[in-house]
Amino acid sequence: MGDAQSKSTGSKEEDGDKHLHTLHKLKPLLFKRVIGPQDAKDWLLRIEKIFNSIQCLESRKLPLVAFIFEGDAKRWWVGQQRKKF
Template structure:
């Protein structure tokens, strides 16, 4: 609990389930937890209806000793992080464009959603191209001309272009005739 583990009570938002599981896995990694202890700790942290779900799920297995962390994780994700949610997030990533967002906001959203479409952006080059495709029209041509192959450098260049455009339009607004 000192490392940030929390009880899970089955919020309706799949993001909460994902965050809970990722937090647990990070903690387990830090404390070098065995597979058996991972299962016991996770089950301990289930409360309310989720604890009832686990009891019901576990009853399907006549021999509780075959229950593993992997089985728990798969069942948990299937129940609290369903495939339709992942599909919706992947579609959101595929439709992502900068629109009225700043480059910094677009970058954050891109990184957040890209985990749902990791196969599409597995290679650095693909990640760069996908990011470029979503940029606003006034930024896109100036960025793609450089053919960035490194995502970090692409984002930095895009931030510079956005700043340059913003400063240019601010200077133009100050000119009086």
């Protein structure tokens, strides 16, 4: 029973890996740049829909979103991390 239980619960790392794999398979639109605020809102709604469908934990959403940033968005994110840390 212990083995079955440990396999079903998994660790946060395993859940993160599972969510990253699933997110990659779903091929979400990369966030590169936006023309206006509505573009960002539309992208965010699509990502939230994916997260809800894969039952992603709140604690995993930010690292997963940062993973799919590209271009201007990635540079902005790196800058934000440098300011914070």
